[in-house]
Amino acid sequence: MIELSGLRRYVATAGRARLEADIKFIDMDADAPADTMYFEMDGNYGGMLVNDTYDPFLLPAMYMAMYFHTDIRIRGNVSKRLYKNLTWYGQKILCGYDDNIAPVKIIVDGFTSAERKGTLIGAGISCGVDSLSTLYDRFIREDDPDYRINALFFFNCGSNGQFGNICSENVAQVRCQRSIALAGELGLPLCPVDTNLHQFWRIQYKDDFLFISVYSCVLALQNAIRRYYMASGYSYNEIKSNGTTFEHYDLAGWCESFFLPLIQTESTELIVDGCQYRRVDKIKNFADWDIAQKYLNVCFKSLDNCGSCEKCMRTLLALEILGKLDNFADTFDLERYRKESFNYKVKAVANANRDCFYRELVDLAAENNFPMPVRRDCYAIGRQVVILEE
Numbered sequence: 204m205i206e207l208s209g210l211r212r213y214v215a216t217a218g219r220a221r222l223e224a225d226i227k228f229i230d231m232d233a234d235a236p237a238d239t240m241y242f243e244m245d246g247n248y249g250g251m252l253v254n255d256t257y258d259p260f261l262l263p264a265m266y267m268a269m270y271f272h273t274d275i276r277i278r279g280n281v282s283k284r285l286y287k288n289l290t291w292y293g294q295k296i297l298c299g300y301d302d303n304i305a306p307v308k309i310i311v312d313g314f315t316s317a318e319r320k321g322t323l324i325g326a327g328i329s330c331g332v333d334s335l336s337t338l339y340d341r342f343i344r345e346d347d348p349d350y351r352i353n354a355l356f357f358f359n360c361g362s363n364g365q366f367g368n369i370c371s372e373n374v375a376q377v378r379c380q381r382s383i384a385l386a387g388e389l390g391l392p393l394c395p396v397d398t399n400l401h402q403f404w405r406i407q408y409k410d411d412f413l414f415i416s417v418y419s420c421v422l423a424l425q426n427a428i429r430r431y432y433m434a435s436g437y438s439y440n441e442i443k444s445n446g447t448t449f450e451h452y453d454l455a456g457w458c459e460s461f462f463l464p465l466i467q468t469e470s471t472e473l474i475v476d477g478c479q480y481r482r483v484d485k486i487k488n489f490a491d492w493d494i495a496q497k498y499l500n501v502c503f504k505s506l507d508n509c510g511s512c513e514k515c516m517r518t519l520l521a522l523e524i525l526g527k528l529d530n531f532a533d534t535f536d537l538e539r540y541r542k543e544s545f546n547y548k549v550k551a552v553a554n555a556n557r558d559c560f561y562r563e564l565v566d567l568a569a570e571n572n573f574p575m576p577v578r579r580d581c582y583a584i585g586r587q588v589v590i591l592e593e
């Protein structure tokens with residue numbers, strides 16, 4: 204059994220506010236990687252952290268329990284809505300995603316149903332394509348105060364590398380500073396939140412645990428957040444066409460569009476934003492926005508955009524097709540891109556029927572009468588000869 208107890212919010216070292224709970228793996232074939240799970244932030248914002256509900260700890264504990272086929276005992280209260288949603292629907296979705304997990308019982312002392320008075324309409328900002336497109340739509344284009352973003356967040360919960368690793372912390376620092384600078388230019392506050400949830404990551408959880416951790420960070424801030432936009436990486440059409448290929452491979456692609464709306468409480472709502480677009484349409488959406496031109500960061504390989512990795516090439520080819528490449532001359536190594544882009548275009552055409560990213564690029568080129576390599580020709584890429592089949 205996984206047991207959560209001892210919920211507390213207190214001032215930790217250096218005046219940082221911390222929300223913490225004890226966690227025990229009881230009669231299990233594995234040790235808990237740590238005795239506590241926590242969320243931590245600047246002490247001036249400490250009141251944003253909830254201190255009367257285990258909601259932020261429920262999801263990762265449930266996810267782990269489902270992998271270990273054991274129940275959860277929570278010595279305190281959780282949101283009734285979240286409890287019902289996870290018990291009745293959420294677990295069923297996760298079981299459909301991965302045969303290795305099983306439904307579990309969640310035993311709680313009681314429920315917290317009180318509505319909080321949070322006023323923040325939040326979103327995360329990583330400076331990638333998805334988060335910039337959401338920010339552009341829900342802040343620049345939106346004027347309804349109930350739905351317009353008024354605060355940004357940076358959750359250090361796994362996407363920057365392994366917990367406790369110095370390199371990961373350095374990466375997080377650089378990315379966080381970039382996000383703070385962007386928020387500053389827009390006049391928005393940015394709240395960085397640290398957590399040790401990713402200390403509990405195991406190889407069988409894959410990157411899926413990262414998504415669970417992000418949702419939990421939002422639930423930790425229920426005192427302040429009323430509504431939170433989660434920028435999705437997949438369009439509705441991709442989900443429809445490729446849904447089964449995401450099974451046991453990519454939790455977000457498999458179910459984020461219908462799992463995420465279940466992650467809500469009486470006071471905080473999570474919204475999936477971005478599925479209404481193809482990825483290339485998000486790029487088109489913000490291509491003329493000076494903030495995106497200055498801050499877009501997509502690179503797989505380095506903290507700056509290298510201009511030649513898969514994600515840089517994918518993004519830059521879309522910009523080239525749209526005639527917007529030079530808008531991003533200050534943020535990408537365009538010289539390197541131009542040297543290597545032809546090979547990438549051949550790769551995109553050759554693989555368009557097997558890969559949704561390439562499919563989008565080839566379709567975008569056709570829509571814009573942009574010349575791509577022609578099928579039935581053959582091309583030399585390095586030492587390889589590629590024949591594009593009809």
Ligand SMILES: [Zn+2]
Nearest residue numbers: 502509512515
């Ligand atoms: Zn790159």
